[in-house]
Amino acid sequence: MYTDYIREFESICKMFDEARQKYPEFDRAVNEFENSEKCSKLAVKHFMLKPIQRIPQYRLLLQDYKKHLTSESDDYKDTEIALTIVSEVADHANQSMKYGDNLIKLLEIQNSLIGQFEVIRPGRCLIKEGILNKLSRKEMQPRMFYLFNDVLLYTTPVGGGFRLNNTLPLTGMKVIRPTKEDFQNEFSIISTQRSFTISASTSDEKEEWLSVLEETIAENIRRRSSYTSTKQSIPAIIDIDNIDFKLGTKAPVWIPDARVSMCMTCTSEFTVTFRRHHCRACGKVVCGFCSDCKAPLRYLMYKPARVCQECFDKLSAEVDELSEDCADAISPTSETGPSITGSAFSKSHLKSRFKGIRMGSLGKGIFSKRRPAVLNEVSANVEDAEMSGYLKQWTKKRWKKMWFVLKGKVLYTYKASEDAAADDSKVLLGYEVRIFSSWFQGIEPSLVFEIIHSGTRSLILRTESPLSRDKWISALRNATIP
């Protein structure tokens, strides 16, 4: 009887759900019962699971009992037999319990979710959940993430529940690890619909999410490829891998406003009136003049959207290379995004969607600052820097946070970590790097250091940790000698 109950548990639950949908009377009765005091806020399915949960407890009880018996005891043989039987059933129950636990978890999520999404689906299980900060254009926003084996959900905590923000299928999803030490708790999620950067509260938490995400995405691909091959259709996987980083096929991660102080193309500095724009193809922050055009983007179902000049050129060159009857090759498919029916795109159709955006009467380049050429040589996000990161600089009687890059014996200073041009640069040859023996402006000596050269004003810098200070000092000292 137990075995039957356990074996059939999954289908019993399904039948129960169907009955609730089919018969409103029954559903009402169940609701009434679940809301009554004797249920203490537990669902009927919770109680249905109880007999299954009980068996492992019997096993523990019997094991414990056996320990207190000697082999001569009257009960010994019976206990052994009972233990064997219960163990067999318990192992079986374990499987069902995993299913049951998952089901209860999914039910809980469904109940706390505000928005249209059917959490309970055959074969779906919860892999990981937790609050992470999502970087938006302006700020960090706490979001509750639910990772299932087929989809990633993110929601906003409101009152007692969670309002659904978005549902991202794992198919075609990628995660990107951080490249800079200053952003070690961050990682990015790239998907066809939406891409963004996430910040965990610790490096360990970030590692955990990254490895679970990578594993689940890979598992999803394996499952899908075995599914498609048995159905004898074209393996969708190959297509997805090929288009992975092709421009316009996936939503780019938008670089947050605060990480850029100037246009990433022409280096004009942004002001309150000279505004930032995001390229919808590459995610860079550019000025209006450098993004005065629109191009049809595949992830937006070829709707024209603002792009930077560089992306415009690349995308229009791609379309020029297409043959005239390429509708199939470029039509959005359900594998890579929401599918559209009835409208295939021809080459001329696509070409007509490349457009200019009319700019005001202001002349281009009016905001661009004349800088010495050396400041344009290295960008703040350069990949092969010897050192890079935020430091606080003592200037005009206060600490100012700036981004520093040490590359080729030159120290560059930037207003923001993604700036294309530097604010200042110092060739370090002949400089001296000094440490402090006493507190400076309320900061303990182990966090401060000074870069000086006879005849020039010294640069006083401060780090967040003594370890980081020592790293900077040794790298800088290396740069002062030929």
Ligand SMILES: [Zn+2]
């Ligand atoms: Zn620009």
Ligand SMILES: [Zn+2]
């Ligand atoms: Zn772009």
